[in-house]
Amino acid sequence: xxxxxxxxxxxxxxxxxxxxxxxxxxxxxxxxxxxxxxxxxxxxxxxxxxxxxxxxxxxxxxxxxxxxxxxxxxxxxxxxxxxxxxxxxxxxxxxxxxxxxxxxxxxxxxxxxxxxxxxxxxxxxxxxxxxxxxxxxxxxxxxxxxxxxxxxxxxxxxxxxxxxxxxxxxxxxxxxxxxxxxxxxxxxxxxxxxxxxxxxxxxxxxxxxxxxxxxxxxxxxxxxxxxxxxxxxxxxxxxxxxxxxxxxxxxxxxxxxxxxxxxxxxxxxxxxxxxxxxxxxxxxxxxxxxxxxxxxxxxxxxxxxxxxxxxxxxxxxxxxxxxxxxxxxxxxxxxxxxxxxxxxxxxxxxxxxxxxxxxxxxxxxxxxxxxxxx
Numbered sequence: 001x002x003x004x005x006x007x008x009x010x011x012x013x014x015x016x017x018x019x020x021x022x023x024x025x026x027x028x029x030x031x032x033x034x035x036x037x038x039x040x041x042x043x044x045x046x047x048x049x050x051x052x053x054x055x056x057x058x059x060x061x062x063x064x065x066x067x068x069x070x071x072x073x074x075x076x077x078x079x080x081x082x083x084x085x086x087x088x089x090x091x092x093x094x095x096x097x098x099x100x101x102x103x104x105x106x107x108x109x110x111x112x113x114x115x116x117x118x119x120x121x122x123x124x125x126x127x128x129x130x131x132x133x134x135x136x137x138x139x140x141x142x143x144x145x146x147x148x149x150x151x152x153x154x155x156x157x158x159x160x161x162x163x164x165x166x167x168x169x170x171x172x173x174x175x176x177x178x179x180x181x182x183x184x185x186x187x188x189x190x191x192x193x194x195x196x197x198x199x200x201x202x203x204x205x206x207x208x209x210x211x212x213x214x215x216x217x218x219x220x221x222x223x224x225x226x227x228x229x230x231x232x233x234x235x236x237x238x239x240x241x242x243x244x245x246x247x248x249x250x251x252x253x254x255x256x257x258x259x260x261x262x263x264x265x266x267x268x269x270x271x272x273x274x275x276x277x278x279x280x281x282x283x284x285x286x287x288x289x290x291x292x293x294x295x296x297x298x299x300x301x302x303x304x305x306x307x308x309x310x311x312x313x314x315x316x317x318x319x320x321x322x323x324x325x326x327x328x329x330x331x332x333x334x335x336x337x338x339x340x341x342x343x344x345x346x347x348x349x350x351x352x353x354x355x356x357x358x359x360x361x362x363x364x365x366x367x368x369x370x371x372x373x374x
Contacts, residue, residue, distance in 0.1 A: 019043075019122075021173045022155045032157045033284070036124045037070050039155075043121045044097040046078040051116060053098045055124040056106055058131050059250065059278055060085050061262050066126060067100040074098075084109055087255040103131060107140050110147065117147040127281045128156035129310065132168055141172060159317060160310040192319060193366060194352040196330040196341055197359075205294060205331050206237055208357060212292065212329070213243055213272065215361045219287035220265070223274045224315050226295035228252070231274045234294070246270045250278040280314040289367050291319045293330040296340045307340040309347050327367055 024032065040053035055070075057063040067083040074081065082094060084101030094115045099106070109115040123144070125131050132138065145152075154173045161169070199205045209223070225231045228249045235247045248261050264270045266285055273279070277297070297311035319326025330352065332338045345352045355363075 019151075019153045020178050021153060022178050023128075023161075023169055023173060024155070024157050025159065025161055033066055033069050033126070034073070036126070036155055036157060037066070037073050040070065040098055040122055040124065041074050041077060041079050043153075044079045046080065046097055048097075048119070049095040050119040051094055051096060051099050052119055052121045053124070054106070054117070054120055054122075055098070055100045055126060056103050056131060057100070057126045058103070058134065058281065060102055060255065060258065061248075061279060061283055062127065062281060063100055063102050064259070064262070065284060070098055070100060084115075090114065103134065103137055103140060110144065117144060118149065120148045120152050122153045122155060123148065124155045124157065126157050128158045128169070129161055130158070130281060132172075138168065138172075160313055192316065192326050192328060194316065194328045194330070194345075194350060195355050195363075196332055196352050197355050197357065198338070199331050199333045202333050205333055206234065208331065208360075209234070209292070209294065210238065210241060210243070211357065211360055212363070213238065213245075216290065216364045219289040220268065220270075220285060221272045221290040221292065222279065222288055222315075222318050223272065223292045223294050224280065224297070225274060225276060226298075228276060230295065231276060234274055243272075245272040245274055247274045248279060249276045277311055277315075279318070280311055283318060285318070288319045289326045290363070291316050291326065291328045293328065296330060296332065296337045296344075298340055305336065305340075307343045307347075309344060312344050313348070325367055327363055329363070 024035075036055070040055065044052045055066055057066055063085050064083065067081065070081050079098065080096040081098035081100065082091075082096040084090065084094075084099055084105050086102070086105055090109065092114060094109065099115060101109075106115070110117065125141075132141075156169060156173060197208060199208050213221075223234070223245075225234065228251075231247045231249060235245055238245050246261050246265070248258060248265075250258075261270065261273070262283075265273050268287060274294075280297075293312070293315060297308040297315060298305045299308045299311075300306075316328035319328060330341055332341055341352060
């Protein structure tokens, strides 16, 4: 396990006798889920048929992943767990030791008194900044706190924390608490190479993507786009060229199809997956060696489009996980996208090198060279 994992684990458990609230930040792929997963299991008394640990994640895919990790970690214990997400059959009343779920569904079962929080010892928010920014979650979290013991341990995890989230965290997580934060330049992993290619114009972006798909023989690839419409258009155009890809998005997509596509991608049955930001956070597929930002992540601030630093970090963090190597390839096509990427480079103080269309066949070799480095 990584040094960061041990640091988080020891900090959460506080040497098993002085449990303090905890706020942790670390690069993607460094073991945050393992750290709080082990901690939740250790805090539970399996002889008690009550919920003693709760973890909330912002998306269905991430909640399912965390649940699978918890089940694996507790395999040789008698600690019980349950996944609470939409479209899953739920019991009338929960008595499992660990509950993992999405915020809306957790609220639903708490409101219906199916889930009792009165004996919870540790409450974890994964991708905490995304949760806190969601409409209504602050009020929801405060209502949860009123139903839990006064000495419940609150643990917040994310790779990014914006200033406004940090201000809220100070209110949500009272003292005593422990902070482990990283500087912006420490957030990107060491074995990741960040590149960009100037596509010339918007229409040529698809031609470049098709060449990448045809010329690179790597493990698996995640392509991030700005909208569902763009994702579906790319899929349709690639299939016309005889290329096999899948699309995954959040709102409006059938939940069974979402689960099937995600499971097949984890198993390596799907090589290329086009997604909106629903997969940008926390998703752990070790064979993802290439992440493509087809659209540079941006958000509107005061009617101006500005680079979304947090989303960029989470997106590129889907590769180079658990000590492996990977490449993040960014597409730019106009002055705005070029300036946004330059701002991202300056923010993280991490070089994003330019390549040309002729360099695309060499990307696979670059990944293999990175793998060979110590």
